[in-house]
Amino acid sequence: MKKSTLALVLFLTAGLVSCGGGARQGPTTVLVVRHAEKATDADDSPLTEAGVRRSQALVRVAEGAGVSAIYSSQFRRNLDTAKPLAERLGVPVTQAPVNLGNPGDYGKALARDILEKHAGGAVLVVGHANTVAATVEGLTGRAAPPGDVQYGDLYVVTATPSGEARVVKAQFGF
16 A cells, blocks of 8 residues: 555656646645644644654655645644654745644635645645645645545645646555
């Protein structure tokens, strides 16, 4: 499953290279994941050992995708999930604070910000169980694929300059 996920990500982001040039802008590719496994239910829980391994698996999946921006909420588990990829790529993590008890339009606002600031690029978003679907919806204009967001779910959203978007749900990790 890991190799097929990597191949999928590379296939979808290949359009960035082939469509980018001249005045024509390529698609924006956004990888949206839930933070890796957390140790406790505390608001600012660190990752478990399994979560640390999953964050390393995210590096293997996303390092070749051309990611030039990484977004995370302010919580340690999210920052710790994003950190290995950020370090590998030399890309800073942009914190996008969220109120987890009442996220409101967080996902849609984050999606707008990403599409405006990173058009034609590739972005990683490390969200939460209750923000991932709203972020995917904000990027596509359609409801996210049904089902609970699990650790290891990877949503690859490709949005064209014309506003068309597609989403593929995959898995990463172990």
